[in-house]
Amino acid sequence: MIKVHHLENSRSQRILWLLEELELDYEVIEYKRDPETASGPESLKAVHPLGKSPVITDGELTVAESGAIIEYLLDRYDTEKRLRPTEGQALLDYRYWLHFAEGSLMPLLVMKLVMMKVPQNPMPFFIKPIAKMITGKVQEKFINPRIEPQMSFIEETLNQQTWFAGDKLTAADIQMSFPLQAASTRMNLTKFPNISRFLKQVEKEPSYQKAIKKGGVFTTL
Structure with missing residues (x-):
C-alpha cells in the first residue's frame, strides 16, 4: 500500500x-x-x-x-x-503549470513569508523598527515587483479557462492549489477574482474534501 x-x-x-x-x-x-x-x-x-x-x-x-x-x-x-492531457496545447499548459508552481511562484511566496515573519520574532525593541524597515523594503523593491506579474498572468489564464490546462481538472491544478492557497494568506486577492474563483472550485471538489478529512485541517503557513 x-x-x-x-x-x-x-x-x-x-x-x-x-x-x-x-x-x-x-x-x-x-x-x-x-x-x-x-x-x-x-x-x-x-x-x-x-x-x-x-x-x-x-x-x-x-x-x-x-x-x-x-x-x-x-x-x-x-x-x-x-x-494528464495527452496532446496539444492542453498538454503544454499542463506541463508548464506543473513546474511553474514550485519553480517560479512558490520561491517568491516563501521569501514573502520570511520577510513577514522576521519583524514578528523576539528582538530588542530598538532593533524591531530597523528589521521592519529592511524587510518592508525587500518586499517593496524585490519580491512584490516579481510576484505581481506572476499573479496577473495566472489571473488572465484563469479568465480564459476553468482550470489551468483547459476545462477539465488535471494534476496541474492540484499542484497549483498550494501556492495559490499560500498566496491568499499573504496577499490581498481582491483584484484577482479568477484566482479566488479557482480556490473556491478547489475547496468544492469532493476528492479535495476527502483529503482534508484524512490530512487534517489545512491552513498554509
Missing part, C-alpha cells in the same frame, strides 16, 4: 488530494511541525535524508518532491489519463 509521510499544513496535502482523485488506497503517516521552527521532525529523515514532506513510499520505492510524486503516481496509476 502507498504510504504518505504527511507533515501537517504542508505541500503533502495536495498528494492526498491526488490519491483521492485517483481512488487509490493509501495510509497517512502524520508528522507534527516543530512549534518554534515550523520544520518537520527528525523522524522524517529516516524516510528521506532531507527530512521534508511530501514523501511517499510504494512498496520498496521512496519518492520525494511534489512534482516527482505526481509524475510517478500518474505514470503508474492513471492508466486512463484522466488527470
Whole structure:
C-alpha cells in the first residue's frame, strides 16, 4: 500500500488530494511541525535524508518532491489519463503549470513569508523598527515587483479557462492549489477574482474534501 509521510499544513496535502482523485488506497503517516521552527521532525529523515514532506513510499520505492510524486503516481496509476492531457496545447499548459508552481511562484511566496515573519520574532525593541524597515523594503523593491506579474498572468489564464490546462481538472491544478492557497494568506486577492474563483472550485471538489478529512485541517503557513 502507498504510504504518505504527511507533515501537517504542508505541500503533502495536495498528494492526498491526488490519491483521492485517483481512488487509490493509501495510509497517512502524520508528522507534527516543530512549534518554534515550523520544520518537520527528525523522524522524517529516516524516510528521506532531507527530512521534508511530501514523501511517499510504494512498496520498496521512496519518492520525494511534489512534482516527482505526481509524475510517478500518474505514470503508474492513471492508466486512463484522466488527470494528464495527452496532446496539444492542453498538454503544454499542463506541463508548464506543473513546474511553474514550485519553480517560479512558490520561491517568491516563501521569501514573502520570511520577510513577514522576521519583524514578528523576539528582538530588542530598538532593533524591531530597523528589521521592519529592511524587510518592508525587500518586499517593496524585490519580491512584490516579481510576484505581481506572476499573479496577473495566472489571473488572465484563469479568465480564459476553468482550470489551468483547459476545462477539465488535471494534476496541474492540484499542484497549483498550494501556492495559490499560500498566496491568499499573504496577499490581498481582491483584484484577482479568477484566482479566488479557482480556490473556491478547489475547496468544492469532493476528492479535495476527502483529503482534508484524512490530512487534517489545512491552513498554509
